[in-house]
Structure formats: C-alpha cells, structure tokens
Amino acid sequence: MTTTKSPALPLPLPAAKALVLAGGLATAASTFIHWTWTSEFPGDLTVDGYPGGLQILTLAAGLLIALFSLPLYGVKGTRWLTPAGPEAPVLVLGAAAAATTWFTLIAIATELGGLANLEPGGWIAGVASLLPLIGALGLPQTRTTVGLPSSGGVLAITRHYLGAFTRLVGPNPDLAPAKPLNRWVETLIIIAVAGLGLTVFTYGIVTEYGELFIGFLILTAIGTWALMRAGLVSRLTALTARHRGTTTAAAFAAAAAFPFTQSDDHFASVGVNILIFATVALGLNVVVGLAGLLDLGYVAFLGVGAYAAALVSGSTSSPVGLHLPFWGAALVGMAAALVFGVVIGAPTLRLRGDYLAIVTLGFGEIFRIAVNSLDGVSGPKVTNGPNGIRNIPDLDILGFDFGQAHTFGSFTLGRFANYFLLMLLVTAFVVTVFSRANDSRIGRAWVAIREDETAAQAMGINGFKLKLLAFALGAALAGLAGTVMAHVSYSVVPDPYQFAGAVPPNSAFLVAAVVLGGMGTIAGPLLGATLLYLIPEKLVFLKEYQLLVFGIALVLLMRLRPEGLIANRRAQLEFHDKDTDDAAPAETDDAPASTDPGSTAGLTTAGA
Known part of the structure; x- marks a missing residue:
C-alpha cells in the first residue's frame, strides 16, 4: 500500500x-x-x-x-x-x-x-x-494505492479492502x-x-x-x-x-436547557426516556465496560427497581399499601436491585465468558416469568401478574407536583419536562458514581480483571469479591433509574423487561448501547443509548424492515469502528494494533494516565 x-x-x-x-x-x-x-x-x-x-x-x-x-x-x-x-x-x-x-x-x-x-x-x-x-x-x-493480498480467497480480499x-x-x-x-x-x-x-x-x-x-x-x-x-x-x-x-458544567447546563426549547410535551417524553435508557446503559457499563462481565439479563434489575418503587409509592393497585416519599421509594428500589444483584451474582460470578452470559440471560427470563406469575392465582399476589401495578401517582417533592405544568417567566414546563429535569439529576448522580469508581483503586482493579483475570488474581486482586461489587453497583444504579421510570409511565408491567424486542429498553439494546458507544467510557454509553432509542422511534415507517436496516447499520459500524464511537486509548490500540500510525485519536488521549480506564498505568496500579 x-x-x-x-x-x-x-x-x-x-x-x-x-x-x-x-x-x-x-x-x-x-x-x-x-x-x-x-x-x-x-x-x-x-x-x-x-x-x-x-x-x-x-x-x-x-x-x-x-x-x-x-x-x-x-x-x-x-x-x-x-x-x-x-x-x-x-x-x-x-x-x-x-x-x-x-x-x-x-x-x-x-x-x-x-x-x-x-x-x-x-x-x-x-x-x-x-x-x-x-x-x-x-x-x-x-x-x-492498495494492492491485492498475496494469497487468500474472496473473504481474505474483502477483509483486506475493508481494512x-x-x-x-x-x-x-x-x-x-x-x-x-x-x-x-x-x-x-x-x-x-x-x-x-x-x-x-x-x-x-x-x-x-x-x-x-x-x-x-x-x-x-x-x-x-x-x-x-x-x-x-x-x-x-x-x-x-x-x-x-x-x-x-456546560454539558449539563445544555441538557437542562432542553425542556425549555420544547412546546410539545411529546418530545420532552422522548427526552426523558432517552435519559432513563442512557442511565441504565451507564450502569451496565460498570459491569460490561469496566469489569468485563457480559450480562445479558441486566434489564431485570431495572424491572426490580421499578416494581419495588411502585409497590411503596401509593399505587391503588399495590398490595403493600405504603406511600413513601420519593427518596424513600428510590432507596427501596436501589436496595431491592442491589440485593437481587448480590443474590444472583454470588453463585454465578465464579463462571466466566459465555457461561456467565447464559446464566444472566436465564435470570432475565426468570424475572419476567416470576412477575407474571405473582398474580394471586399462580403464586402470591405481589405484582398483579400481566396487569402489573398501575395508577402510580405523580411525584410531589417539597410541594412541587411533577404531574402539573409549571410556568417560569415565559416558559411552561409540562409533566415530562419536569421528569426530564429530575432524571437529569439522577443521570448526573450516576455519572459521578461511575467516574469516581472508575478513577479509584477498585476501578483499576476492575480493568485488570477485564484484561486478564488470571494475571489480576496472581497480583493479589480478589476477583470474585470485586466482580460481585461491580454486579451490585450496576444493579443498584439500574434500580434507581427504574424508580423514576415507574412514575413516568404511571404503571409497571412485565412486557418491557425481556432480552430482545423492537423497542428499548431491553437487555440486547442495553448491551448494544455500551458496545456501540464505547466500553469503559462515560460519554460512549450516553451517545450509544441516545442513538439506539431514537433510531427505532423515528424509523417506524420502515415497519418489518426496521430491525433489518438497524442490524445492517450496526454490522457496518462495528466493522469500520469496532472500538465504539467514543473509545479510550487502550481500545484504539487493541483494535488497530496493526496500523497504530493510522489509529483514531481517542477521546481520552489528552487525559491524565490515571483517569484512563484502559491505560497501562492504571493496570499496573491495580495490579500493585
């Protein structure tokens, strides 16, 4: 060449x-x-x-x-x-x-x-x-000028030119x-x-x-x-x-200004759903992007948080009959998801690779079947089965009713705009937790486990304990997002919490958002989740060809940029080790070495 x-x-x-x-x-x-x-x-x-x-x-x-x-x-x-x-x-x-x-x-x-x-x-x-x-x-x-490879068939020639x-x-x-x-x-x-x-x-x-x-x-x-x-x-x-x-500060100020640009509450509802999806994807990034654990049932933790919050939020169809304030419901949702994460992770995290993925996929299906069965007929009456928990009241925090429109000067914020701002605060909290964990000794240990668990254990890292911690933290963050999601949608039903479907959030879309955006980064899953939510939302006119077009686009993107849209330096080098001189500058290239989750310095520190 x-x-x-x-x-x-x-x-x-x-x-x-x-x-x-x-x-x-x-x-x-x-x-x-x-x-x-x-x-x-x-x-x-x-x-x-x-x-x-x-x-x-x-x-x-x-x-x-x-x-x-x-x-x-x-x-x-x-x-x-x-x-x-x-x-x-x-x-x-x-x-x-x-x-x-x-x-x-x-x-x-x-x-x-x-x-x-x-x-x-x-x-x-x-x-x-x-x-x-x-x-x-x-x-x-x-x-x-690219010449033909010296040997190989059609597949080798195709791979040569695509490279x-x-x-x-x-x-x-x-x-x-x-x-x-x-x-x-x-x-x-x-x-x-x-x-x-x-x-x-x-x-x-x-x-x-x-x-x-x-x-x-x-x-x-x-x-x-x-x-x-x-x-x-x-x-x-x-x-x-x-x-x-x-x-x-500029990024979150720009995000907070979004509801003030909308006069149609429908688009504000799209925005709040994107934030929910993106926050859950960022929680999954702790598990997949930092610790390297492929979790195919992660959406179940979102469901656990949503159901737990719905049960204690004053719903008329809740068998519990409690009405806790938002902070109480949020703590209940996070705690329930965290407990489920520990209960599921403790016996399964000794597995690796495909075996762990299969077990987590099974957990996701078990959760959906279980909430369908807890209807008072097939099992105890807890979730009302397929009917779910409905009539969840709007939040009221310090006298601010999120279900009512509020006027600020010449701007009027509707119901979904109110929840958008609340979800933005939740996203800011999750981003802070992720970045702090990423920059800590624990975060560097997670990266070491992701790169080579055997070598990490030889350096004195307790792999099982740290993987369980990643599983629990990711589950708790998903539970927090589920708390807000339950109030936004007024109801919680089992159907959305499955492995795959035409509309996110589901486990397949969440994993795709992390991989597409860039594993181990903050902006990557946020961007990936935004794209993966908007594309199905806007391409409804394609009908049965929607997933086909979507799949082709993902295949092409993964071939042309396998490290994700926003990747750290290590991912760049791993996927382009044969053409380092032509590799794309990573989004974290100019960051200090200690803040790069994929940096060699971080791996060495974790091993120490």
Whole structure:
C-alpha cells in the first residue's frame, strides 16, 4: 500500500478552491428556491424565500463547506478549525452535501411518482451540491494505492479492502498539541460546542417524519467524519481535557436547557426516556465496560427497581399499601436491585465468558416469568401478574407536583419536562458514581480483571469479591433509574423487561448501547443509548424492515469502528494494533494516565 498526495481530478488549484467555496454558497442559496410543486412531500418544499424540511439540512451542509473552505484561502483565524489541513474535510463535507441533497431529490421522485415532480430549484440544488465535491477532488489529497493480498480467497480480499478503507476513512494521526488560547476564549469555545450539541440533539428529537430523520443521520454522520478528518475533534478533546469542570458544567447546563426549547410535551417524553435508557446503559457499563462481565439479563434489575418503587409509592393497585416519599421509594428500589444483584451474582460470578452470559440471560427470563406469575392465582399476589401495578401517582417533592405544568417567566414546563429535569439529576448522580469508581483503586482493579483475570488474581486482586461489587453497583444504579421510570409511565408491567424486542429498553439494546458507544467510557454509553432509542422511534415507517436496516447499520459500524464511537486509548490500540500510525485519536488521549480506564498505568496500579 503506497501513499501519495495528489489531486484526483486535473484541475488548476485556484479553480478547485473557487469551486469549493462557490459550490458551498450555491448549495446553501438553492434552499431558498422551491424544490417541488406540491406540499404532499413532507416538509413543504414549495415555498420560496426560506428553507423547510430537508432543505434545512442542505443549507447547513452548504454553510459548513463555505466555512471550512476559508482556510484554503488563508483567512486569518480559520486555520484553527483544520489543524490536519483543509483538503480532507471539504472533500468529506462535499460528499455530505451531495448525499443529503440527492437523498432528498430521490425521495421526492419516489414518493411523488417521478422526476417530473422536481421544480427547477431542485435541479439547481442537485447540480450545486456536486460542485464542492468536484472542487475538493481537484485539491491535493492523501491518496492510497492498495494492492491485492498475496494469497487468500474472496473473504481474505474483502477483509483486506475493508481494512484499508477503515484506515483511510479514520481520523488523521495524532497532531502536535495546539498552542493554548486565552482561558476565556477556550471557555467560550466549550460553551459554543455545548450549545451546538444541544441544537443537534434537539433537532434530532423533533424530526417529525422518517425522511427528515434519515437525512439528519446522513448529514450528522458524514459531518462528524469530516470534523475528525480535519483534526478538530482531537483539538476539542484536548481543550475539554484542560477544562474538565467547565466542560461538565456546560454539558449539563445544555441538557437542562432542553425542556425549555420544547412546546410539545411529546418530545420532552422522548427526552426523558432517552435519559432513563442512557442511565441504565451507564450502569451496565460498570459491569460490561469496566469489569468485563457480559450480562445479558441486566434489564431485570431495572424491572426490580421499578416494581419495588411502585409497590411503596401509593399505587391503588399495590398490595403493600405504603406511600413513601420519593427518596424513600428510590432507596427501596436501589436496595431491592442491589440485593437481587448480590443474590444472583454470588453463585454465578465464579463462571466466566459465555457461561456467565447464559446464566444472566436465564435470570432475565426468570424475572419476567416470576412477575407474571405473582398474580394471586399462580403464586402470591405481589405484582398483579400481566396487569402489573398501575395508577402510580405523580411525584410531589417539597410541594412541587411533577404531574402539573409549571410556568417560569415565559416558559411552561409540562409533566415530562419536569421528569426530564429530575432524571437529569439522577443521570448526573450516576455519572459521578461511575467516574469516581472508575478513577479509584477498585476501578483499576476492575480493568485488570477485564484484561486478564488470571494475571489480576496472581497480583493479589480478589476477583470474585470485586466482580460481585461491580454486579451490585450496576444493579443498584439500574434500580434507581427504574424508580423514576415507574412514575413516568404511571404503571409497571412485565412486557418491557425481556432480552430482545423492537423497542428499548431491553437487555440486547442495553448491551448494544455500551458496545456501540464505547466500553469503559462515560460519554460512549450516553451517545450509544441516545442513538439506539431514537433510531427505532423515528424509523417506524420502515415497519418489518426496521430491525433489518438497524442490524445492517450496526454490522457496518462495528466493522469500520469496532472500538465504539467514543473509545479510550487502550481500545484504539487493541483494535488497530496493526496500523497504530493510522489509529483514531481517542477521546481520552489528552487525559491524565490515571483517569484512563484502559491505560497501562492504571493496570499496573491495580495490579500493585
């Protein structure tokens, strides 16, 4: 495999630069002209003067191209955006603009019955979106020539080319650290990034139809790839590592602002369910990501917490008849889940690998069958069987009724917005517990057990005791999330607590969220859970093909980025040990060695 730097198209350099900048501006301008003649296509693309629906995505892509083309002209201050050079990001952004625009045009032709339904504005947009891509191909790019492997069949050849493609599409190699900016400037950058994250998250949730969400995914995925190729992600990672407190505060402030951006309580309900799913995934990350224990029945601990809290929260259908305040119900839910974690873990954690996974899968099914049977007929009347525990009252904390709308100035927070803010506090608590455990001697011991349990025990680590502690802590965190979930949904029934299903949370989706996001990290499971909840929620129109498309996307992602979307340095090196020079910069590269759960220093300390 040989690497050279040359343009793919024989264009003069000034012409290539002009095509990129002019094409980006033309792509953005085309969104102010109507693309079709009928409003039957979702989003109403028939209006001149302002973009609507999928046109907004094309507008964003065009403006990004124009912004990232400025370093090509040496505009002062813009070079900070492309520390690895501006050629690669404008090429990827050109592909993003073309993909998003042509997806829209094809969708219009498909749903309305032919290309005749495209107005001149649509054709202008299609042509304009190709100009930045053509111009970028005329810029000097790092090009790699890959030869055939010396031996092997079709599978070996396929693996060879996929590996080469993985190296090419990955981020640029580690860059020299940038000169630190003024502290206030860096703080403003962190706040701006948090605001941008809130905007992207909000837009993804409020997409009202499947075509818009697919376009959003296309632009977001390829746009993120462009930022990685530019080296901007590595630069922002280093910046946030220097200001961890500011970054954490900005992230939670942006999350807390989400309910104030919503006028429809439905989208706030999506947000609170995402937080519940993400918090449970973060609890599972203690078990899977840190201790390396594959738990396929983890959703049962969420159910234990939900049922325990429902029984003591004043429900009219509860056989217990208690009505504890929220803090009491939360403690009961956490304690019940913790006890179940210890009871199940004590006899099973001496197993390893697939055997442990099978046992935990069995526990999950036993829990679901047991709560179905405790109906007063097949067994004692505790859970009311398939009918579950219903009519769980809304929380009332210090006179604040979470079931009522509350007005703050010009903002009105509905029921789900109230629970969103409460769940955000729970998420903050779980993040704090996870990070503290991760940075402790116990966390380093968990990582040592995950990497090689035999070697860890030879260094004096009590593997069984620490694995049981991980199991209990993960179960308690899931029980806490289940407490809030019971009040949000008004009822607790057995059906959601199963291994697999079309809608999360279930054990399969929880494990996928941890692996997809990045095991052993904090942001990884949060991002993975957000994606895995939103995708089934927004792709309902695919009906029976939903899981097929979802599965294909996961397979491709795991092949191209097996370490997860946000991975620590050790995971990067393990999955890319043959091409270390091309490995993606990890999200924790710039963190101190003691805080990296996968660092060699952490493993050595745990062994000591």
